[in-house]
Structure formats: C-alpha cells, structure tokens
Amino acid sequence: MAQPFTDDRHPAEPYPGTRPEHCFVHLDETGWPVTPDLAMESGWRVEPENVDLDQWLADRGEPPLAGRMPVLGYGSNANPSKVTWLRDELGLVGPAVVLRARCEGLAAVWAAGLRTRDGQRCATLAAAPGSAEEHSVWFATPEQLRVLDRCEGRGLRYRLVRLHTGRVTLQNGGVIDSVLAYTAASKNRLPVLFNGRMVRCSEIEQEYTRHLGDRPVPSDGLDVTEVHGAPSADDWPELLFVYGTLMPGASAWHLMEPHVTGTPDVVRLAGTLHDTGLGYPAFRPGTGPGVPGYVVRLRSPEDALPLLDEYEGDEYRRVRVVLPGGRIAWTYLWTSPIENMPVLPDGWVH
Missing domain, CATH: 3.10.490.10 (Gamma-glutamyl cyclotransferase-like)
Structure with a gap:
C-alpha cells in the first residue's frame, strides 16, 4: 500500500522539480497518495488511511472536490516542494489536491523567457497534435486559485483560460473538458523557437536550456477562452x-x-x-x-x-x-x- 511522503522526496530545484508518479493530497510538507475508487462518494481514496478524499478534507475543515476547480499543472505546480513554497511565500492555505492526468494533443515546452527570481527557464503550454504527456490537475479552492494567479502573474506573464485544445483525462477515466490553465500572456512566456521548432521540457533538462535563445514562436497553437474575473466551482x-x-x-x-x-x-x-x-x-x-x-x-x-x-x-x-x-x-x-x-x-x- 502506498505511504505518505515528505517534500524531500521531490525537490523543487532545478525547475520544474520532480513529481510523484501518483495522485496526491498535500499538507504540512507531506503528501498522501490518492487512488481512484468508485465505492467512495468522491470517487477517490486517500492512502494508507483508506478514507474517502472528501471525508479526509472534511476532517480538516476543508471544501470537498465539488467546491474546487480543476486547473492544469504542467510545470512546477505539480511538485510537492513548490506547494510548500506557495504556502511559505504566497500564503496558500488548506490541502492541495493534485490528481495525475494524461494530456493528449498538448505539451509542456520551454518558454522564450527566464524567471526573474533565479534566471531559470520557464515552462509554458503549447498544442502538440498526436502527442501524449503525463501532467497533473489541481482541484483548487477559490482562495488557492487566487494564490496561483499571483504566482503565475495572471494578466502579465500568463493568462487564465479555459482550454479547448487536446484531451485531459484523469486516472479515474474522467475527461475534463475546458480545463482551466495558465497559458502565455506575454512574448517571453510563449514557447521558444529553436531550430525551427518548439522544445518540449521532457527533451532537455533545465541546465541545458541556456542555448535555446529567446526567440518566441508566433503562436502556441492553443484554442482557448480567456477567463475574466473569478471562476466558480459551479461553472464546470x-x-x-x-x-x-x-x-x-x-x-x-x-x-x-x-x-x-x-x-x-x-x-x-x-x-x-x-x-x-x-x-x-x-x-x-x-x-x-x-x-x-x-x-x-x-x-x-x-x-x-x-x-x-x-x-x-x-x-x-x-x-x-x-x-x-x-x-x-x-x-x-x-x-x-x-x-x-x-x-x-x-x-x-x-
């Protein structure tokens, strides 16, 4: 049976850090594995307690999945240590529910720009017909989404959108249509163009991205609808x-x-x-x-x-x-x- 893990199992550096091979819920620098279970009211079970995810959240006075919004995490937001950084630096509160997802027709690619705070190259999202990658979906409360907005520089570096490109499928088989996602809002968050193409984050590691340059592609190829204002969990x-x-x-x-x-x-x-x-x-x-x-x-x-x-x-x-x-x-x-x-x-x- 899967056991809880601590942040030191998944360091945040170098960006985007490492991520667990399973779904998890994270609190106090610790992650608990989460698995699909049709017999549970939420459809998910927290290990090793063998308890319904909604009950696990309720026991801590936190909203259930129905009160949370699905947000695609394709970069560092799937890293447990990054979740702790969000708590320490930006005031994130409550458990973070992070569920693994298969993303078809989409790819995490290196962006044209670097992060101001440490000079590392950022990830961004792009259309990738015929491809499939494993990423994660946060089920975020409204308060957590506001923290993610600050982290991603909503409206400046990235914009919050409903994504119509590709197919995002959770481990329980559920397809999240029009998932929320942060995509490029500025030229330096567009994918970098290198040798006439975009470069996937899975192709080269952070330390080798310096030679990619800073030329952005004209478009990330995504079909999106930008979200204005604060979305609601009842929207989807x-x-x-x-x-x-x-x-x-x-x-x-x-x-x-x-x-x-x-x-x-x-x-x-x-x-x-x-x-x-x-x-x-x-x-x-x-x-x-x-x-x-x-x-x-x-x-x-x-x-x-x-x-x-x-x-x-x-x-x-x-x-x-x-x-x-x-x-x-x-x-x-x-x-x-x-x-x-x-x-x-x-x-x-x-």
Missing part, C-alpha cells in the same frame, strides 16, 4: 445526471426543464438505487449493474445548481461523477444510511 461541468424526480416526465421535471438545453441522453451510472419509502430514491455509488437515468446539459450551471441544491435538501450531496465514455457530470448522492432500504428495479415509477 455543465452536465447533470438525474435518476429520480428530476428526470424528464417525473414529478419535479418542471423545476429542471427551464434550465436545460438540448435533448437529455439516456445513461446508466455505476451504483445502486434504493427505495427511501418517501416517494423519492436514494442513489449510492459503487460498481453493480448501474442506475438508469438521464444526462441533461444546463444552460447556466451557476444559476441552476443552487436552486437544485435547495430542492434536494440536506438529505443529498452534490458531487461530480464519471459517466460511461469519460464525460463528467454532477449528480446528487444520498447522505443518510441505506440499511433496510430495498433496491429499486430499473422500472421504478416515480
């Missing part, structure tokens, strides 16, 4: 999996319908549906044959979700789940015990 995803009274034609569909765009898709989600005896079902995650329901697309998640949270009440908790094929959607989990609740059949009528 736009999809919602409904399995009970909120389904099309069900008793509460009239609450959903004004917020839905497009045609709902029929989907089966891993888990079990139980009969509460109260006229509405209780969904619990797991493996099993799966629960039939619908996936709807919300016109404005940040407007619709607070209304649906109020409708569902304290008996349910909103989480992100991975659908068949890798799409990620919100859904509502039953939070109370399910002992003595019968399992509902597929043909349950609401």
